[in-house]
Amino acid sequence: MFADRLIKSIKKKGNPSVMGLDPRPGLIPQFLRDSFGGDLCQAVFEFNKALIDAVADLVPAVKLQIAFYEALGLEGLRAYHRTAHYARERGLLVIGDVKRGDISSTAEAYRDAHFHGYFQCDAVTLNPFLGYDSIEPFLKSCIEGGKGVFILVKTSNPSSGELQNLKVGDEYLFQYLGRKVADWGRDLIGEYGYSSVGAVVGATFPGELEDLRNIMPHTPLLVPGYGAQGAGGTAVANAFDDNGLGAVVNSSRALMGAYKLAEKPEYITAQQLKRYTRDEVLRMRDDITGAIKNRGMDIREKF
Amino acid sequence: MFADRLIKSIKKKGNPSVMGLDPRPGLIPQFLRDSFGGDLCQAVFEFNKALIDAVADLVPAVKLQIAFYEALGLEGLRAYHRTAHYARERGLLVIGDVKRGDISSTAEAYRDAHFHGYFQCDAVTLNPFLGYDSIEPFLKSCIEGGKGVFILVKTSNPSSGELQNLKVGDEYLFQYLGRKVADWGRDLIGEYGYSSVGAVVGATFPGELEDLRNIMPHTPLLVPGYGAQGAGGTAVANAFDDNGLGAVVNSSRALMGAYKLAEKPEYITAQQLKRYTRDEVLRMRDDITGAIKNRGMDIREKF
Numbered sequence: 252m253f254a255d256r257l258i259k260s261i262k263k264k265g266n267p268s269v270m271g272l273d274p275r276p277g278l279i280p281q282f283l284r285d286s287f288g289g290d291l292c293q294a295v296f297e298f299n300k301a302l303i304d305a306v307a308d309l310v311p312a313v314k315l316q317i318a319f320y321e322a323l324g325l326e327g328l329r330a331y332h333r334t335a336h337y338a339r340e341r342g343l344l345v346i347g348d349v350k351r352g353d354i355s356s357t358a359e360a361y362r363d364a365h366f367h368g369y370f371q372c373d374a375v376t377l378n379p380f381l382g383y384d385s386i387e388p389f390l391k392s393c394i395e396g397g398k399g400v401f402i403l404v405k406t407s408n409p410s411s412g413e414l415q416n417l418k419v420g421d422e423y424l425f426q427y428l429g430r431k432v433a434d435w436g437r438d439l440i441g442e443y444g445y446s447s448v449g450a451v452v453g454a455t456f457p458g459e460l461e462d463l464r465n466i467m468p469h470t471p472l473l474v475p476g477y478g479a480q481g482a483g484g485t486a487v488a489n490a491f492d493d494n495g496l497g498a499v500v501n502s503s504r505a506l507m508g509a510y511k512l513a514e515k516p517e518y519i520t521a522q523q524l525k526r527y528t529r530d531e532v533l534r535m536r537d538d539i540t541g542a543i544k545n546r547g548m549d550i551r552e553k554f
Numbered sequence: 555m556f557a558d559r560l561i562k563s564i565k566k567k568g569n570p571s572v573m574g575l576d577p578r579p580g581l582i583p584q585f586l587r588d589s590f591g592g593d594l595c596q597a598v599f600e601f602n603k604a605l606i607d608a609v610a611d612l613v614p615a616v617k618l619q620i621a622f623y624e625a626l627g628l629e630g631l632r633a634y635h636r637t638a639h640y641a642r643e644r645g646l647l648v649i650g651d652v653k654r655g656d657i658s659s660t661a662e663a664y665r666d667a668h669f670h671g672y673f674q675c676d677a678v679t680l681n682p683f684l685g686y687d688s689i690e691p692f693l694k695s696c697i698e699g700g701k702g703v704f705i706l707v708k709t710s711n712p713s714s715g716e717l718q719n720l721k722v723g724d725e726y727l728f729q730y731l732g733r734k735v736a737d738w739g740r741d742l743i744g745e746y747g748y749s750s751v752g753a754v755v756g757a758t759f760p761g762e763l764e765d766l767r768n769i770m771p772h773t774p775l776l777v778p779g780y781g782a783q784g785a786g787g788t789a790v791a792n793a794f795d796d797n798g799l800g801a802v803v804n805s806s807r808a809l810m811g812a813y814k815l816a817e818k819p820e821y822i823t824a825q826q827l828k829r830y831t832r833d834e835v836l837r838m839r840d841d842i843t844g845a846i847k848n849r850g851m852d853i854r855e856k857f
Binding site for chain 2: 273275316318319321322323324325328329332350351352353354355356357358360361363364365368369370378379380381382383384385403406407408409410411412413414415417418419420424427428431
C-alpha cells in the first residue's frame with residue numbers, strides 16, 4: 252500500500268521533505284551543460300541523477316513536475332521516464348506531479364500512462380474539478396496496484412482562492428472538497444492510519460492547512476509552497492499530526508538551485524553540487540522537524 | 555486571432571462539427587493493423603491521417619485528446635505531434651484537449667509545450683481550478699500569438715455537478731465560472747463578436763448549456779458529449795446564438811468508429827473507411843445544422 256510505503260520511508264529517513272525535480276533550464280549547472288554539449292535533455296537527466304545521488308539517503312521521495320519535461324518535447328519526456336526509473340532504483344518513491352483530470356474513459360488512459368505505462372510513478376497528483384468519476388479509475392490502481400494519489404484541495408498559488416475559497420453553504424469549497432477526498436480514501440487506509448488517497452494543500456495558506464489537517468485526519472498531505480514560494484517550517488508544521496506524521500513537504504527550486512549560494516556558481520563542480528544540495532536538504536529537514544518539535548511532536552522519537 | 559480563424563472556417567465549411575481524434579486502440583481498423591505490423595503508433599498516425607483526409611473539406615477543426623497518446627508513451631506522443639502537424643497542413647485548426655492547469659511558472663512551461671513547442675496546437679483546453687494565474691500565461695499567447703483556449707466550465711461527465719453545480723451565493727459554480735471566463739476573454743474579442751477565450755460546456759446538460767450561452771454571449775463554446783456520450787442535435791442547438799454561431803460540437807468515438815456500421819468491419823478497406831467517416835460527419839452536420847434551423851438560425855444563410 253502506497254501510504255504505508257511512504258510513511259515507512261519518512262520514518263526511516265527521519266525526514267518528511269520531498270525533493271521536487273522541475274528542470275527549469277536556467278537551473279542546470281554549467282559543468283553539465285559543458286559535458287553534454289547541445290543535448291539539453293541529457294543534461295536534465297544527469298542533473299536529476301546528480302541531485303538524487305546527493306540526497307537519496309536523506310529524502311523519502313521525489314516529485315517530478317511533468318510540465319517542465321513536456322516543454323522539452325519527446326526527449327524531455329524521456330528524461331522524465333529515466334529520472335523516475337533511476338529514483339526508484341535508488342529506493343525513492345516517485346510522485347508524478349501531473350494534475351490530470353478528465354472524464355472516466357479518458358481518466359483510464361491517463362491512469363494507464365502514469366501508473367502502468369511509460370510515465371510510471373508510485374503516485375500522481377490529480378485535479379478534482381470533474382468530480383468522482385474522473386478520480387475513480389486511479390483508485391482502482393491504488394487498491395490493486397499499490398499506487399497513490401494526491402488530489403488538489405487548496406493550491407499554493409496566489410489566485411487559488413478564486414474557486415477554492417468560494418463559500419458553499421456554510422463552508423468553503425476547499426473544506427467541502429477536503430471532506431470528499433477523505434471519503435474517497437476511506438477504504439484505502441493503511442497500518443499507520445493514513446490513506447493512499449492524499450491531498451495537495453499549499454503551505455502558503457497556513458490557516459487553510461491547519462483546517463484541512465483537522466477535516467481529513469486520515470489523509471496524507473502533499474504540501475507545496477515551501478522555500479521559493481515563501482513558506483517556512485512554522486507554516487508547514489500545521490500539516491502534521493500529533494505524532495509528527497501525515498504530510499510531506501516539497502521543495503523544488505530551493506533544492507535544485509542550492510548550489511547558486513556558491514560564490515561563483517558558474518564554476519561549481521559535481522562534488523560541490525552534491526554538498527550544497529545535501530546542506531539545503533538538511534537545513535530544510537531541520538527547519539521542518541524543528542518546527543514540528545516546537546509543537547511537541549517528533550517523527551523520530553515517537554516511532 | 556484564433557476566434558476569427560475558427561469562425562471563418564466554420565462558415566466556409568458550413569459545419570460547426572469538430573472531429574475528435576482519440577485513438578483508443580480498439581478503434582484502429584484491421585487493415586491498418588495489418589499494414590503496420592506491431593507498430594501501433596504508426597497505425598494510430600495512419601488512422602488519424604486517413605480520417606483527416608476523409609473529412610478535411612467538411613470540418614473546421616480536429617480535437618486531439620492527449621491522454622490516449624500519453625497512454626502509448628513517447629511513440630504515442632510522436633503520433634500526436636505528427637497528427638497535429640498533418641491536420642494543419644490540410645488546413646484544419648487543431649485543438650489540443652490537454653486540460654492542463656497549474657501555478658503560474660508551471661503554466662508557462664505547459665504553454666510553451668502546447669502552443670510553441672513539440673505539441674504545438676492552435677488552441678488548448680484548460681482546467682480553471684487554480685484560478686486566474688494558472689490561465690494568464692496562456693492568454694499572453696492568445697494576444698501575441700493568435701492562439702485560443704477553451705476553459706472547462708461545465709463538463710459532460712455524470713459527476714461533473716459534484717463541484718460545478720455547487721451553489722455559491724445565489725448562483726451555481728458553473729455560472730460564477732462562466733462570468734469569470736467571459737471576463738478573462740474581454741480583451742480578445744474578434745470581428746465576429748467572439749473571444750479567443752472559449753469555454754468547454756458539455757452537451758449532456760442542455761439546461762446548463764442554454765444558461766451559459768446567455769451568461770457568456772461573446773464566448774465560443776466547445777461542446778463535447780455529442781454522439782457516443784448521448785447528446786443529439788436538439789440538445790446542442792442551445793449552444794448557438796441567433797446567427798447559428800458561437801459553438802463547435804465535438805464527436806470522437808462516433809466518427810472514428812463510424813466504419814463499424816459496416817456489415818463486416820474487420821474487412822473494411824481504406825476507401826470504405828473514408829466513406830463511412832464522411833457519411834457520419836455529414837449526418838452529424840445535418841443533424842446539428844437542422845436543429846439550429848428549427849430554432850430559426852442558420853450558419854450558411856446568415857453569412
